Amino acid sequence: MTQNLQQNRSFVENVFSTVFERYDVMNDLMSFGMHRIWKQRLLNIMRPSDDQSLIDVGCGTGDICDLFSKHTSNDTKILAIDPNINMIEKCKKRLGHLKNLDLKICNGEKLKVKDNSFDFYTISFGLRNTADIEKTISEAYRVLKKGGRFFCLEFSKIDNDNLDFIYKQYSRIIPRIGRYVVGDSKPYEYLIKSIENFVNQEELLEVLKSKNFKNCNYINLNGGIVAIHYGWKI
Template identity: 40%
Template sequence: MLRNVTRTFGRRLRVNPRKRVRYGTTHFGYEQVDEEEKESRVHQVFSSVARNYNLMNDVMSAGVHRLWKDEFVRRLAPTSDATFLDVAGGTGDIAFRILQYQKLEQEKNRSRSDSVKPRITVCDINHEMLAEGARISIDRGYSSGISWICGDAEKLPVCDNSVDAYTIAFGIRNVTHLDKALQEAFRVLTDGGRFMCLEFSHMTNAMLERLYDVYSFEVIPIFGEIFARDRQSYEYLVESIRMFPAQEEFADMIRNAGFSCIRYENFSSGIVAIHSGFKLQAPLA
């Protein structure tokens, strides 16, 4: 039975969805749409999923997204004296982890936990996602540590050279022009500032990839329908993952935006990858 499913499914995937798009158009999942249309379609997706976003993340990944995010923040190792901008920060999952990490570090070092005011800004294009995040932050007692701002990753409402770390988790594949978002990341970072991105990526194990495809295309939309009453948004999410550049290609894009010391690390056989780089205006000696 599994063989039949993968065979049918393989046929569907053999149509290379990453084919070039016409000028002025872009991808929305596997659909080709006008560039202006993509932003509003992405907006609709996240407005629709905002209330169930955290529940669906747990359902779809069996909770593993929490481990990926924990690892991401551990790699970031956020110190209390730095400023952070979490772009496409949605309901605040990364921001909460940064605060939690800083709190634990302060406790370990026996410093007073309120000695340094956290400086974290969450920026997202969608009000509903931000509102859900702000609500959760009050429930968790984090309301004073985070600023929530509405803005587009391609035109950040943030000053040049003003943040020490720019993070983006599961957000960058939704922007229309990846290159513009990366240039904006470079612009807002201070000299020596760090760019870090956690995103779905491309699997490194062909056997597992087949199973992952079946799960993604056949099971996740059903979960979307059951738990969020929204199959289409979850079809888009799955397709958008397949349209995102592979690890090396994305690393090149980060390099082209001006970043140095670019690295990436795969997790769960490449289901996700963490890319990082630094803004270094003077070359390393």
């Protein structure tokens, strides 16, 4: 399941290289701080125990790694992955104090990681940016240990017509906010387009099942503005 826009890797690289400096500010502004609640919800659902390890793909500035480290002991393994060097550098600067954190530059579609290595795999607002959803999910399955769990937090499809209408109107002004805060509207035009083109909840669930994940399901947050998909490698 390839994503057309995202096939152009240098374009996607450029999007994140344009926004990385003000990425966190823009996230807070665009979501009215909601992304923090969504991410905290993800961790509450994951409920890692002290000694469980994590690979976080499309780590960006490290929000999920940061939250995970607060829920686990400081010698559990955390690996942050991102293809964008600027994002990785920001993550490193922010979380450099974590002795158990490693960082790697690579794509979610081809992880430079051994099979059966992690208890948790997370991808938060990252799957939408990969060139191939199925390859990314196959890789997630490969690197998880038996008994490991996959979690994807991602923009999804709204199940209420009124909310959908309001959200679409709001989406139209996001590129303008982007131009004001980041100095360029194009990355945010890409954001809106990539959300519109992304698979719906049921389609993503089918991909998880087709890649061998068991007991898969999803939870809609805020009426489906975002969804958390999960599954087990058994």
